Amino acid sequence: MIPFQYTRASDVADAIKQIATDPSAKFIAGGTNLLDLIKYDVAAPTRLIDISRLPLRDVEQTATGGLLIGALVPNTDLAYHPLIEERYPLVSRSILAGASQQLRNMASTGGNLVQRTRCFYFYDATTPCNKRQPDSGCSAISGINRGNAILGTSESCIATHPSDMCVALAALEATVHVTGPAGKRTIAIADFHRLPSNTPHQDNNLEPDEIITAIELPPKGFSTNYSYLKIRDRLSYAFALVSVAAALELDGDTIKEARLALGGVAHKPWRNTAAEAALLGQRADAGAFAKAADILLHGAKGFGHNDFKIGLARRAIIRTLDQAARGTPQSISDKKVR
Amino acid sequence: MTQSGITSATGRLAAVPEKIALTLNVNGKRVELRVAPWTTLLDALRDHLDLTGTKKGCDHGQCGACTVLVAGRRINSCLTLAAMQEGNEITTIEGLARDGELHPLQQAFIDHDAFQCGYCTSGQICSAAGLIREGRAKTPDEIRELMSGNICRCGAYPNIVAAIQQAMERS
Numbered sequence: 126m127i128p129f130q131y132t133r134a135s136d137v138a139d140a141i142k143q144i145a146t147d148p149s150a151k152f153i154a155g156g157t158n159l160l161d162l163i164k165y166d167v168a169a170p171t172r173l174i175d176i177s178r179l180p181l182r183d184v185e186q187t188a189t190g191g192l193l194i195g196a197l198v199p200n201t202d203l204a205y206h207p208l209i210e211e212r213y214p215l216v217s218r219s220i221l222a223g224a225s226q227q228l229r230n231m232a233s234t235g236g237n238l239v240q241r242t243r244c245f246y247f248y249d250a251t252t253p254c255n256k257r258q259p260d261s262g263c264s265a266i267s268g269i270n271r272g273n274a275i276l277g278t279s280e281s282c283i284a285t286h287p288s289d290m291c292v293a294l295a296a297l298e299a300t301v302h303v304t305g306p307a308g309k310r311t312i313a314i315a316d317f318h319r320l321p322s323n324t325p326h327q328d329n330n331l332e333p334d335e336i337i338t339a340i341e342l343p344p345k346g347f348s349t350n351y352s353y354l355k356i357r358d359r360l361s362y363a364f365a366l367v368s369v370a371a372a373l374e375l376d377g378d379t380i381k382e383a384r385l386a387l388g389g390v391a392h393k394p395w396r397n398t399a400a401e402a403a404l405l406g407q408r409a410d411a412g413a414f415a416k417a418a419d420i421l422l423h424g425a426k427g428f429g430h431n432d433f434k435i436g437l438a439r440r441a442i443i444r445t446l447d448q449a450a451r452g453t454p455q456s457i458s459d460k461k462v463r
Numbered sequence: 464m465t466q467s468g469i470t471s472a473t474g475r476l477a478a479v480p481e482k483i484a485l486t487l488n489v490n491g492k493r494v495e496l497r498v499a500p501w502t503t504l505l506d507a508l509r510d511h512l513d514l515t516g517t518k519k520g521c522d523h524g525q526c527g528a529c530t531v532l533v534a535g536r537r538i539n540s541c542l543t544l545a546a547m548q549e550g551n552e553i554t555t556i557e558g559l560a561r562d563g564e565l566h567p568l569q570q571a572f573i574d575h576d577a578f579q580c581g582y583c584t585s586g587q588i589c590s591a592a593g594l595i596r597e598g599r600a601k602t603p604d605e606i607r608e609l610m611s612g613n614i615c616r617c618g619a620y621p622n623i624v625a626a627i628q629q630a631m632e633r634s
Contacts, residue, residue, distance in 0.1 A: 128501060161523050175547055226590075226609050227593075228542075228612065360611075458602070
């Protein structure tokens with residue numbers, strides 16, 4: 126690894142102060158993505174500011190009936206938290222669909238949001254990549270792009286956001302709490318991650334001198350009719366080719382409310398409110414689900430190796446909505462198709 | 464300039480960051496060491512403390528060979544800095560046996576012939592110790608899912624699952 130300095134932040138204010146004085150410094154919490162990026166010469170901070178000991182590890186109920194999750198709650202602790210398992214099982218299932226238990230034990234909730242793409246070319250510092258080195262070109266568009274995006278792409282970048290948890294957060298309309306030199310602010314999860322456009326080096330709208338302190342979940346958790354389905358090249362411990370978070374509120378078999386978000390297909394968790402709106406008032410059946418899938422995938426574009434994702438996403442959406450409607454969410458450990 | 468250092472992008476010599484003094488608690492023993500800030504816990508264990516039972520496989524958190532327990536929780540020691548673990552209780556494969564008796568998982572791996580080359584084994588066993596402590600896996604499917612962070616390229620998986628089941632039943 127390249128040499129860097131190591132310091133600890135004593136509190137959130139100190140963390141912000143430290144990063145403001147050293148623009149080439151980075152915060153480290155779980156470290157599972159950042160240290161990997163440093164080893165691959167993709168990130169080259171001169172200093173790591175360890176924020177892992179800051180007191181941001183609580184999960185608290187909010188006055189409005191939601192949940193405030195400290196940014197440093199490890200992924201495992203969040204997935205198994207009784208309130209998450211009971212009220213937001215979609216969040217629990219999505220977390221457990223990602224990484225391995227060792228990584229989930231280390232990785233933080235806040236860090237999960239700001240992890241970087243796993244596009245092969247982003248990780249290979251010997252190849253052009255606009256995300257890693259602005260204006261150097263995109264190797265994936267004409268390269269091996271099996272894992273890359275089909276929605277919201279640009280001529281500059283077809284990388285995907287790798288998180289599973291963020292797909293559930295998008296479906297549930299979570300809010301990101303951040304603190305910077307100017308004070309605190311909140312960012313809706315839909316506005317947190319960016320599309321690549323011609324600035325793919327910017328993954329999200331967090332300012333370099335801001336720190337994520339918490340994630341807020343609204344009261345509604347869709348704990349009865351939900352499912353998270355992740356399709357990947359092996360059954361566990363692999364990034365999504367396509368993943369779907371579906372949540373429904375039903376009146377009999379009529380859809381009263383619907384949430385639908387996809388992972389593995391875009392530069393951000395992909396939610397399409399028009400597809401959700403098309404489900405309202407419909408009978409929860411394959412016909413309605415297919416219509417929503419077609420709306421969501423309208424304009425989807427493959428780049429050769431990932432063309433299959435369009436058809437795969439369509440079928441995955443239909444299946445996940447069906448699982449949600451039946452109240453039979455995808456099992457974490459039993460992946461057999463019945 | 465006589466100061467040793469590395470050349471920065473501006474051509475100036477930047478001072479190499481100083482080593483830092485750390486106290487770790489490894490296998491029940493308090494150890495003090497001086498390491499460069501970028502030393503991973505894995506490298507600290509192997510190169511500074513001579514605890515080579517923890518293996519470096521991929522060094523990128525993809526294989527699980529470097530799995531150790533920190534306060535009883537399994538982590539990839541290649542993806543954390545030694546400095547970040549200051550004061551924490553770390554258990555490696557060398558710390559599992561007690562009073563000359565193998566840990567039940569070590570015995571179970573022998574009973575079930577749960578390895579061939581053995582390179583992944585210390586990570587598998589530490590990971591399984593974490594798994595049993597978590598208490599989330601009951602069925603073979605659940606063991607496989609929650610052990611998916613440990614790769615065995617010899618393909619000893621069926622015997623690994625059987626060994627973990629045996630240790631789980633006896634714990």
